[in-house]
Amino acid sequence: MAASPRTAIAATLLGDLAMSLAKFIAAALTGSPALLAEAVHSIASAGGQGLLLIGIRLSRASPSDGASFGLARERYFWGSTAVFAIFAVGGAFAVHAGLVVLLGGGAACRSPAAAYGVLAIAGVFAVVSTHGTLRQYVPGLRGRSFREVFLESKDPTVVMTLVEDATGFAGVVLALFGVALGQSTGSGAPEAAAAVLIGLLLAFRATLTALKAKRMLLGHAASAADQEKVRRILALQPGIEKVNDVTAVHLAPHDVLLGLSLDFRPDVGAEEVRRIVYSIEYRIREALPHMKRVYIEAGTVVKSWERAADRKTGSG
Numbered sequence: 001m002a003a004s005p006r007t008a009i010a011a012t013l014l015g016d017l018a019m020s021l022a023k024f025i026a027a028a029l030t031g032s033p034a035l036l037a038e039a040v041h042s043i044a045s046a047g048g049q050g051l052l053l054i055g056i057r058l059s060r061a062s063p064s065d066g067a068s069f070g071l072a073r074e075r076y077f078w079g080s081t082a083v084f085a086i087f088a089v090g091g092a093f094a095v096h097a098g099l100v101v102l103l104g105g106g107a108a109c110r111s112p113a114a115a116y117g118v119l120a121i122a123g124v125f126a127v128v129s130t131h132g133t134l135r136q137y138v139p140g141l142r143g144r145s146f147r148e149v150f151l152e153s154k155d156p157t158v159v160m161t162l163v164e165d166a167t168g169f170a171g172v173v174l175a176l177f178g179v180a181l182g183q184s185t186g187s188g189a190p191e192a193a194a195a196v197l198i199g200l201l202l203a204f205r206a207t208l209t210a211l212k213a214k215r216m217l218l219g220h221a222a223s224a225a226d227q228e229k230v231r232r233i234l235a236l237q238p239g240i241e242k243v244n245d246v247t248a249v250h251l252a253p254h255d256v257l258l259g260l261s262l263d264f265r266p267d268v269g270a271e272e273v274r275r276i277v278y279s280i281e282y283r284i285r286e287a288l289p290h291m292k293r294v295y296i297e298a299g300t301v302v303k304s305w306e307r308a309a310d311r312k313t314g315s316g
Contacts, residue, residue, distance in 0.1 A: 004143035006053060006056055009049050009052050009053055009056075010049075010053065010060070011163070012045075012049050012129060012161065012164075013046050013049035013050055013053070013306055015125055015129070015226065016042050016043070016045045016046035016049060016245050016258045017042075017046045019121070019122050019125060020046060020084065021041050021044045022118050022121070022200075023035055023036075023038050023039035023042055023118055023122070024036075024039040024121075025118075026039075026114050026118040027039055027117070027118075028112070029111050029114050030109035030112070030114055030115045031104070031106070031107075031109055031194050032095075032109035032175075032178075032182075032191050033097050033098050033188070033194075033195040034098075034109075034115075034174070034175040034178040034179060034182075034191040034192075034194040034195050034198065035098075035109070035115055035118065035119075035175060035179075036094075036097050036170075036173070036195065036198060037094035037097055037098060037195035037196075037198040038119070038122070038171055038172065038175045038198060038234050040090045040093050040094050040097075041090065041094065041168065041171045041198055041201075041202060042200075042268045042306050043083070043090070043096070043168075043170075044086050044087050044090035045164050045168060046161070047086045048087070048164065049164075050315035051078045052078065052160070054078045055078030058078065060242075061187060063096070063106040064170065066110055073094050073209070077213075077217065080180070084206050084209040084210045084213060085203045086206050087203070087209060088202075088203065088206040089109075090199075090202045090203030090204060091199045091200065091203035091205075092232040093199070093205075094195055094198050094199030094202060095195075095199030095200065095203075096199075097195050098192045098194070098195030098196035098197075098198075098199060099192070099196060100191035101189075101191070101197065102189055102192035102193060105189075106185070106188035106192065107181075107186070107188050108182035108183055108185070108187060108188050108191065109179055109182060109188075109191060110168055111178060115175075115179045116179065118174070118177070119172055119175055119176050120171045122165055122168075122299055123169065123173070125130050126165060126168045126169040127169065129165045130162070130165035130166065130168075130169060137241055138246065147235065149168065150302075151256075158189075160209065160308060161260070163205060163208055163209075164205070166202050167202070167204070167205045168174040170201055171198045171201055171202075172197055173290075174194045174197050174201070175191075175194055176266075177190070177194060178190045178191040178192075178195070179194075203239025213311050219249045219250065220247035220249065221248060221249060221250075222249070222250060222258075222291075225289075226248060226256075226288055227246055227248055227286055229288060230246055230248070230258065230260075230284060230288070230291075231243065231246060233280065233283045233284055233287065234246075234260070234280065237279060237280060237299050238276070239264050239265055239268040239276050240262055240263070240264060240265075240276070241263045241264060241272075241274055242262070242263040243260070243262055243263075244261035244262065244263060245259070245260070245261040246259075247259040247260075248262055248291065251293075251309070252301060254290045254295075255290065256288075256290050256291045256292065256293070257291075257292075257293045257295075258284065258291045258294045258295070259295045259296075259297070260280070260294070260295070260296045260297065261297045262296060262297065262298060264276070265299055273298060275300075277296050280294070280296065281294045283294070285315045290302065307312050
């Protein structure tokens with residue numbers, strides 16, 4: 001996914017659509033609520049991947065009068081908030097389907113061979129997909145916990161795909177256990193219970209998505225390491241008396257807005273201030289190319305210029 005997020009997401013989307021079709025057919029043949037819940041799970045996953053693609057496409061739009069910074073956060077909205085709705089609805093449907101059978105006392109699935117075959121293929125697909133995502137995801141852990149990386153990651157695609165792969169595999173395992181227990185007991189209750197658990201799994205995934213959406217849309221601060229690099233660049237600039245504030249916020253995974261509040265020495269002239277500002281912007285963009293928007297507020301020196309102008313006006 002690092003090389004081409006859209007290609008990887010599109011491949012997962014096609015796989016989810018194929019598996020959802022196979023699961024719906026198997027659910028119709030077997031009457032298994034667990035397979036029906038898994039089919040809903042797959043179609044919800046496909047919808048989530050589709051929304052990720054929409055978000056990536058829209059986030060690349062150019063700035064306009066109504067969106068001065070472009071539509072970078074479209075990627076965050078479609079990748080999290082909209083996906084939450086899909087999984088919430090899918091989870092509710094799966095729980096409902098399971099409860100209907102559980103309370104109605106349905107029988108075990110009619111054709112277990114078809115159920116096992118489809119679930120086995122789905123399991124292999126989930127393992128392969130999870131392995132591919134982990135290859136990109138694990139290097140970013142660097143000794144940190146999953147919770148830390150999940151909350152701090154600036155790109156929703158890899159993290160949410162990993163969550164999808166993990167819950168997808170867990171859903172297949174639950175469905176397999178439900179079918180196996182249903183065959184051993186001759187009752188449809190285990191499969192119905194599995195469907196309810198798959199629905200709750202989808203609800204859990206929706207909750208994780210909502211938490212990620214909140215953090216991304218409120219604004220991810222740039223990493224402490226990046227902010228420290230900015231401060232080191234500022235420390236090397238002559239004429240700066242004090243750094244009042246460094247604010248760096250992600251508009252998109254690779255698009256950071258940086259705001260600096262600086263006090264210049266009173267003896268620094270206008271031309272020198274312009275030279276220093278140009279040097280700061282050049283060095284920051286060279287060292288941190290993802291900081292595409294740099295805004296610098298000059299404090300003390302501007303106030304001293306204003307006071308001098310006021311005195312000159314008054315004496316005149």
